[in-house]
Amino acid sequence: MAASPKVRVRFAPSPTGLLHVGNTRTALFNWLFARQKKGANVLRIEDTDVERSEARFETQLLDDLRWLGLDWDEGPDKGGEYGPYRQSDRMEIYRGYAERLIEEGKAYLCFCTPEELERERQQAIAEHGPQIYSGKCRRLDPAEARRRRTQGEAAAIRLKIPEHPIHFHDIVRGEVTFEHESVSDPIIVRSSGMPVYNYVVVVDDAEMKITHVIRGDDHLSNTPKQVALYEALGFPVPEFAHLSTILGPDRERLSKRHGATSVAQFRDMGVLPEALVNYLALLGWAPSGGTRETFTPQELIREFSLERVTPSPAIFDFEKLYWLNRQYLKSADRQRVIALALPYLRKATLLGEDMDAEMQQWAGKLIDLLVPYVDRLDQLPDRAAMIFRYDAVAAVSAEDNRPLLESEAGGKVISAFAKRVASQSDGFSAESFKAIINEVKAETGTKGKELFHPIRIVITGSHSGPDFDRVIPLIETGSRLPLPQHVLSVRERVAAFEQAFAQS
RNA sequence: GGCGCUAUCGUCUAGGGGUUAGGACGGAAGAUUCUCAAUCUUCAAACCCGGGUUCGAUUCCCGGUAGCGCUACCA
Numbered sequence: 001m002a003a004s005p006k007v008r009v010r011f012a013p014s015p016t017g018l019l020h021v022g023n024t025r026t027a028l029f030n031w032l033f034a035r036q037k038k039g040a041n042v043l044r045i046e047d048t049d050v051e052r053s054e055a056r057f058e059t060q061l062l063d064d065l066r067w068l069g070l071d072w073d074e075g076p077d078k079g080g081e082y083g084p085y086r087q088s089d090r091m092e093i094y095r096g097y098a099e100r101l102i103e104e105g106k107a108y109l110c111f112c113t114p115e116e117l118e119r120e121r122q123q124a125i126a127e128h129g130p131q132i133y134s135g136k137c138r139r140l141d142p143a144e145a146r147r148r149r150t151q152g153e154a155a156a157i158r159l160k161i162p163e164h165p166i167h168f169h170d171i172v173r174g175e176v177t178f179e180h181e182s183v184s185d186p187i188i189v190r191s192s193g194m195p196v197y198n199y200v201v202v203v204d205d206a207e208m209k210i211t212h213v214i215r216g217d218d219h220l221s222n223t224p225k226q227v228a229l230y231e232a233l234g235f236p237v238p239e240f241a242h243l244s245t246i247l248g249p250d251r252e253r254l255s256k257r258h259g260a261t262s263v264a265q266f267r268d269m270g271v272l273p274e275a276l277v278n279y280l281a282l283l284g285w286a287p288s289g290g291t292r293e294t295f296t297p298q299e300l301i302r303e304f305s306l307e308r309v310t311p312s313p314a315i316f317d318f319e320k321l322y323w324l325n326r327q328y329l330k331s332a333d334r335q336r337v338i339a340l341a342l343p344y345l346r347k348a349t350l351l352g353e354d355m356d357a358e359m360q361q362w363a364g365k366l367i368d369l370l371v372p373y374v375d376r377l378d379q380l381p382d383r384a385a386m387i388f389r390y391d392a393v394a395a396v397s398a399e400d401n402r403p404l405l406e407s408e409a410g411g412k413v414i415s416a417f418a419k420r421v422a423s424q425s426d427g428f429s430a431e432s433f434k435a436i437i438n439e440v441k442a443e444t445g446t447k448g449k450e451l452f453h454p455i456r457i458v459i460t461g462s463h464s465g466p467d468f469d470r471v472i473p474l475i476e477t478g479s480r481l482p483l484p485q486h487v488l489s490v491r492e493r494v495a496a497f498e499q500a501f502a503q504s
Numbered sequence: 505g506g507c508g509c510u511a512u513c514g515u516c517u518a519g520g521g522g523u524u525a526g527g528a529c530g531g532a533a534g535a536u537u538c539u540c541a542a543u544c545u546u547c548a549a550a551c552c553c554g555g556g557u558u559c560g561a562u563u564c565c566c567g568g569u570a571g572c573g574c575u576a577c578c579a
Contacts, residue, residue, distance in 0.1 A: 014579055016579080046579070048578095048579075049578065049579055051578095052578090052579085110577090112577095113577095114576090114577060117576085117577080118576095121575095124505085124506085125505065125506095126505095127505085128505045128506075129505075129506070130506040130507070130575080131505085131506070131575055132506090132575090154577095156577055173509070173510090176508075176509085177508095178507075178508070179507080181507095182506075182508085183507095184575095186576095187576085187577050189577085190577040191577060192577075194577080196576090196577070196578080196579090197578070197579045198579090201579090216573095217509070217510090217572085217573065218572095218573055218574075218579095219573095219574090219579095220508065220509065220573070220574075221507075221509085221573065221574035221575075222574070222579095224508095242509085244509085244510075244572090245572065245573070247571090247572080249515085251571065251572080252571095252572090253572080253573090279516095282516065282517080282528090283517095284517095285517095286516080286517050286518065286527095287518090288518080289518070289519095289526090289527085290517055290518030290519080290526075290527060290528090291518075291526070291527040291528080292527085292528090293516095293527080293528055293529085310510095310516095310517075311509075311510060311511095312509090312510050312511060312572095313509095313511095313571080313572060313573095314515090314516065314517090315515060315516075316516095317516060317529065317530085319515085319529060319530060320515075320516065320528075320529040320530080321529095322529095323528090323529060323530090324529090326542090330542085372541070372542055373540085373541050373542080374541090383541095437538095447538085448538055448539095449538055449539070450538090451538070452538030452539065453538070453539070455538085456538075456539065462539090462540085463538090463539060463540085464538095464539045464540035464541085465539070465540060465541090466539095466541080467537090467538095467539095468538085
């Protein structure tokens with residue numbers, strides 16, 4: 001058996017918007033396959049849709065891919081043997097092949113106007129028949145057709161589809177067959193001279209020696225046209241792998257209205273790239289055995305296989321992504337998490353830009369305290385509210401606080417607690433705070449929830465939250481720091497609470 | 505309408521001609537904790553329907569149904 005040629009795959013996005021998770025999974029599977037097979041991963045920009053393509057989207061695309069760690073070996077930014085890698089720079093190539101196909105009788109000029117074609121289509125719909133091209137211009141004499149074009153008549157170029165069934169192999173779906181009638185002669189170059197997607201993609205993939213076309217299954221029905229094109233052009237037909245669509249919770253194609261769908265949005269939410277990569281890998285693929293959930297990129301490269309990709313569509317589960325993110329957040333390097341978390345706290349003006357060593361240390365501890373409570377970094381400011389936003393009036397009037405505050409035991413605890421805090425002139429440490437609680441406990445004869453909940457409400461405004469041992473030092477130290485928003489000390493909180501309580 | 509693809513817990517999935525149909529997210533309960541989160545333990549939860557093939561089908565085949573995609577001088 002001959003040595004199989006080196007694996008070459010490509011990811012070919014259109015720079016018409018932000019990188020979407022559906023495309024991202026395609027990019028990921030291409031990358032995993034290339035890296036596992038020690039092949040080449042090619043990045044090609046499909047910007048033939050001049051109207052919608054924008055340079056800034058291309059830049060963003062590359063940035064998002066880099067952020068995810070999905071690198072490429074050839075592409076518009078780094079060149080390569082088979083460039084250029086931007087379709088707008090390849091127009092001459094497309095033109096050349098199209099003319100060749102006409103000369104060889106494998107394609108022909110079509111003078112049908114869009115109006116004519118539209119009429120035929122409407123009729124087909126009315127008759128419930130298949131909407132296929134009549135083949136009218138196929139029967140034109142080539143020399144005559146050429147003459148008409150030279151005389152300035154607008155002509156599109158159509159590929160002649162051979163009159164036999166077209167089949168191809170798909171790694172995910174097996175053998176796929178289409179009757180030639182259902183394909184019908186497709187236009188490959190518009191009358192404006194602009195080549196169409198289904199044509200350029202074949203020229204590019206063939207010229208770039210792509211061996212495996214891994215892409216979304218919205219292209220499955222286009223594949224017979226492309227296979228016919230490969231054959232007309234005399235190029236070997238690559239292997240295909242069509243990935244199922246990613247759907248939203250309502251089983252419709254995942255889109256903006258389902259919430260975050262772009263890589264940029266997830267990044268802004270504080271989702272780690274390894275979590276997104278891990279989640280996306282599990283969407284439509286599972287390792288044999290199917291009991292493992294977390295994989296590093298290296299492990300994915302080792303385990304991945306296109307044969308194990310599931311053909312059925314998958315619903316994007318935000319919860320599971322966030323759960324995975326939490327796992328990665330917990331195990332990530334502390335300094336990295338702090339560096340990533342800081343911008344969220346700064347944006348909420350809880351921290352300033354300039355921080356001295358003491359403040360940095362304090363911020364680090366704050367983040368240590370908060371991160372276990374979130375599954376996305378953008379939830380941090382909300383979680384920090386108990387430190388930064390103490391609202392005595394709200395604490396006193398909150399529905400779920402009232403019963404406790406109005407109970408006899410609650411009142412006793414609060415007054416005993418307040419009295420002791422007031423008599424303490426210095427700040428509190430975790431130990432001295434605990435000592436006070438113990439005194440209150442002895443004086444009031446309360447314990448457990450009865451004892452802790454009222455104190456919690458006085459200090460944080462809520463009856464739930466992290467350990468006092470960690471919260472108290474943070475509050476006390478924070479109150480002495482020149483933060484953009486003053487953190488109230490224990491004494492200040494108690495004083496504010498008492499005032500609000502008395503007035504209620 | 506035509507053509508194509510798909511179909512296992514609510515969701516992602518493993519599995520496969522005979523299984524207590526496995527794991528994970530989410531849900532419920534319990535343990536722990538002053539509380540919440542986390543963590544741990546336990547529980548509930550599925551083979552779309554109808555025919556065939558077969559001793560036996562959730563698994564193989566065919567039909568139906570449903571969902572999705574393509575049906576463009578969009579990509």
